[in-house]
Amino acid sequence: MAELQEVQITEEKPLLPGQTPEAAKTHSVETPYGSVTFTVYGTPKPKRPAILTYHDVGLNYKSCFQPLFQFGDMQEIIQNFVRVHVDAPGMEEGAPVFPLGYQYPSLDQLADMIPCVLQYLNFSTIIGVGVGAGAYILSRYALNHPDTVEGLVLINIDPNAKGWMDWAAHKLTGLTSSIPEMILGHLFSQEELSGNSELIQKYRNIITHAPNLDNIELYWNSYNNRRDLNFERGGDITLKCPVMLVVGDQAPHEDAVVECNSKLDPTQTSFLKMADSGGQPQLTQPGKLTEAFKYFLQGMGYMASSCMTRLSRSRTASLTSAASIDGNRSRSRTLSQSSESGTLSSGPPGHTMEVSC
Numbered sequence: 001m002a003e004l005q006e007v008q009i010t011e012e013k014p015l016l017p018g019q020t021p022e023a024a025k026t027h028s029v030e031t032p033y034g035s036v037t038f039t040v041y042g043t044p045k046p047k048r049p050a051i052l053t054y055h056d057v058g059l060n061y062k063s064c065f066q067p068l069f070q071f072g073d074m075q076e077i078i079q080n081f082v083r084v085h086v087d088a089p090g091m092e093e094g095a096p097v098f099p100l101g102y103q104y105p106s107l108d109q110l111a112d113m114i115p116c117v118l119q120y121l122n123f124s125t126i127i128g129v130g131v132g133a134g135a136y137i138l139s140r141y142a143l144n145h146p147d148t149v150e151g152l153v154l155i156n157i158d159p160n161a162k163g164w165m166d167w168a169a170h171k172l173t174g175l176t177s178s179i180p181e182m183i184l185g186h187l188f189s190q191e192e193l194s195g196n197s198e199l200i201q202k203y204r205n206i207i208t209h210a211p212n213l214d215n216i217e218l219y220w221n222s223y224n225n226r227r228d229l230n231f232e233r234g235g236d237i238t239l240k241c242p243v244m245l246v247v248g249d250q251a252p253h254e255d256a257v258v259e260c261n262s263k264l265d266p267t268q269t270s271f272l273k274m275a276d277s278g279g280q281p282q283l284t285q286p287g288k289l290t291e292a293f294k295y296f297l298q299g300m301g302y303m304a305s306s307c308m309t310r311l312s313r314s315r316t317a318s319l320t321s322a323a324s325i326d327g328n329r330s331r332s333r334t335l336s337q338s339s340e341s342g343t344l345s346s347g348p349p350g351h352t353m354e355v356s357c
Contacts, residue, residue: 036088039061048081048302050118054133086117097211241268
């Protein structure tokens with residue numbers, strides 16, 4: 001952590017009336033596993049954690065999170081929290097290509113870089129927001145450092161290591177598909193890719209023509225070699241903080257997120273399945289995800305005065321019997337979002353609390 005580079009950057013963003021541009025500071029800090037770059041927006045708020053994001057494979061913090069954090073209704077959140085956007089090594093804009101034979105960090109090692117970031121910034125706690133590989137990395141960090149994580153928003157998380165069938169399918173796909181096409185299949189649903197919308201064309205162009213494509217492939221390989229997080233409901237290995245799991249309806253990782261939900265503490269976990277959002281809900285439905293994020297923060301005791309202006313909400317807390325001899329009961333929470341009705345509701349019957357402004 002001895003070496004440090006700092007660059008002052010000011011970005012032009014679409015702003016609401018009366019708002020001024022945020023100043024961003026980009027830092028690069030050495031860790032035991034190499035250098036990591038991160039960008040800080042805002043100033044620390046007393047007695048509030050930082051929002052720390054981690055992006056998916058094929059993206060960087062801008063291409064993964066800018067549509068969400070530049071969304072108009074998100075400004076209320078970012079005014080109340082300092083935020084740190086971490087770029088995986090070699091994924092930051094202008095990153096040089098790693099030399100041939102470079103040993104890219106594993107996802108576990110990428111998680112072990114985060115304490116160096118927080119130590120430099122002197123931040124004690126975070127609320128993590130991760131997508132795909134970034135969601136895995138933040139989960140691994142939370143398992144290793146539970147006292148520093150107040151909450152997690154995990155989009156498209158797959159907590160499982162690849163099985164033999166997955167590896168076989170991956171190898172076969174690699175024989176007929178390029179790295180960019182494989183990564184696009186990881187990010188977006190087949191329906192989206194077939195539809196070839198402007199969004200798909202944009203991200204296909206970004207990944208296909210990325211000057212650091214060799215670096216991206218290294219991150220992709222680390223993701224495919226991830227270890228199982230071994231979540232166990234009621235066991236010792238679990239996330240101790242409030243968690244909001246997010247996935248798009250018919251997204252590539254829908255089944256994995258559903259399985260993850262079944263393994264986490266139901267009293268701490270909310271599950272948000274977003275209709276009409278595809279594989280990247282933070283890109284396609286930033287408004288609805290912002291509303292859900294506000295609601296999540298309110299549940300943690302922050303932003304109590306915030307009004308939910310875009311959506312009418314319902315949260316369901318249902319009591320379900322555990323399949324055990326002693327008949328222990330556990331509480332589960334599910335948030336399911338419909339773009340047609342503009343509501344958050346729950347599938348199974350139970351007590352519903354309406355929250356609207």
